[in-house]
Amino acid sequence: MRSQKRKSKKWLKITGILLLVLVIGAGVYSYSVYKSLKTAVNTMHQPIERKQSEKRTEPVTLEEKDPFSVLLLGVDQRPGDTGRSDTIIVLTVNPNNNSIKMLSIPRDTRTEIVGKGKEDKINHAYAFGGIPMAMDTVENFLDIPIDYYMEVNMEGFKDIVNAVGGVKVQNDLDFSYDGFHFEKGELTLNGEKALAYSRMRKEDPRGDFGRQTRQRQIIQGVISKGASLSTLTNYSDIFTALGKNVKTNLTFDQMVDIQKNYKQAGQNIEQMQIKETGTTIDKIYYGLVSAEEKQRIQNELKTQLELNLQASN
Numbered sequence: 001m002r003s004q005k006r007k008s009k010k011w012l013k014i015t016g017i018l019l020l021v022l023v024i025g026a027g028v029y030s031y032s033v034y035k036s037l038k039t040a041v042n043t044m045h046q047p048i049e050r051k052q053s054e055k056r057t058e059p060v061t062l063e064e065k066d067p068f069s070v071l072l073l074g075v076d077q078r079p080g081d082t083g084r085s086d087t088i089i090v091l092t093v094n095p096n097n098n099s100i101k102m103l104s105i106p107r108d109t110r111t112e113i114v115g116k117g118k119e120d121k122i123n124h125a126y127a128f129g130g131i132p133m134a135m136d137t138v139e140n141f142l143d144i145p146i147d148y149y150m151e152v153n154m155e156g157f158k159d160i161v162n163a164v165g166g167v168k169v170q171n172d173l174d175f176s177y178d179g180f181h182f183e184k185g186e187l188t189l190n191g192e193k194a195l196a197y198s199r200m201r202k203e204d205p206r207g208d209f210g211r212q213t214r215q216r217q218i219i220q221g222v223i224s225k226g227a228s229l230s231t232l233t234n235y236s237d238i239f240t241a242l243g244k245n246v247k248t249n250l251t252f253d254q255m256v257d258i259q260k261n262y263k264q265a266g267q268n269i270e271q272m273q274i275k276e277t278g279t280t281i282d283k284i285y286y287g288l289v290s291a292e293e294k295q296r297i298q299n300e301l302k303t304q305l306e307l308n309l310q311a312s313n
Contacts, residue, residue: 038252040239046151046247050132053145055307060147062257067094067305068147071138073126075151085126085134085151090142092304098264101304103142103272103297110286111141121286143298144305151247159241161191169194169217173210175203194218272300 052059060068074087088105107123114136115129125137131149139146161167166188174184178196189197198218204210250258274297276287289297302308 036236036239037255040243041250041252041255043243044246044248045251047249048131048135048149050135053139053147055139055143055145060145062254062261065095065261067092067096069093069144069301069305071135071146071149073131073134073149073151075126075153085123088123088134088138090138090146090301092144092301093258093262093265094304094306095262095265096306097304099268099270099304100265101270101272101301103274103301105138105141105274106276106287108278108285108287109141109274109276110281110288111137113137114140141294142301144301144307148250149248150250153245159191160238160245161194163237163241166190167194167218169197169214171197171214173204175200177203189218272297 060066062068070091070093072087072089072091073085074089075085085107088107090103090105092101092103094100105122107121109122110119111122112118113120113122113125113128113133115133116125122137122141126134129136131151135146135149168186168188171182171184171187173182175182177200180193180196182193182197187193187197198211198214200214201211206213274289275293276289279286279288
């Protein structure tokens with residue numbers, strides 16, 4: 001069970017980034033591509049009932065190039081089980097400084113679950129109240145508006161990786177993991193191998209830093225393939241895989257606006273990390289975020305979204 005969660009966790013970043021790059025950076029190169037993309041997005045489109053965020057005075061207008069945020073949730077769903085969002089990432093996109101900031105929120109982070117009136121692990125919000133409660137809880141935790149969401153079914157992600165034809169990485173450490181051997185030098189990895197490549201940590205003398213480096217290599221490899229969509233012959237497979245495994249409240253027209261107005265932002269992706277202290281409360285493990293660390297993260301995201309830094313929970 002834990003192994004599956006760890007496997008799924010590494011791929012949400014890649015799926016979300018791939019989808020955004022296809023929208024932001026690739027554009028539409030022919031009627032055939034346009035039609036395939038529109039079909040996939042219509043399949044993915046799942047609107048939700050949620051009030052306008054109190055953290056915005058006016059709704060986001062993509063036509064006017066307003067900075068916006070997207071909540072990416074990697075969900076491991078099983079028959080008869082809603083599942084939990086074991087991977088939580090917030091993307092803030094700003095066309096004025098041409099950048100995307102990507103914040104990973106650890107699943108064990110202790111915070112208020114909006115709508116439940118209690119503190120719990122942040123990933124429980126999805127299990128309690130689905131997408132709306134997850135958006136409200138993350139919004140409250142970060143003190144920024146969450147404008148859109150993307151929910152990824154992690155079981156089907158390998159199809160997406162394989163659909164782009166695999167990824168190339170420059171490996172600087174000879175190691176074996178999960179039944180695969182990775183030699184030093186340039187490697188071409190399919191979905192399964194890329195997953196194993198990005199998971200290994202204990203054999204790396206750099207520990208988690210080394211693992212994060214490999215994850216960024218995988219992400220950049222997928223971005224490279226996505227950004228050269230016009231040269232791909234299997235774009236239909238890519239869109240089909242996305243349509244089957246991704247849900248979002250973004251409409252096709254909104255994605256067209258993003259492609260038109262936010263194209264350069266997709267070329268500059270900066271990763272952010274939250275510093276936490278692990279603790280046990282009533283025999284349950286949690287990650288605690290200090291007030292100073294939370295303020296630091298909130299201020300950086302508010303600056304990215306061009307919001308008033310004096311706003312508070």
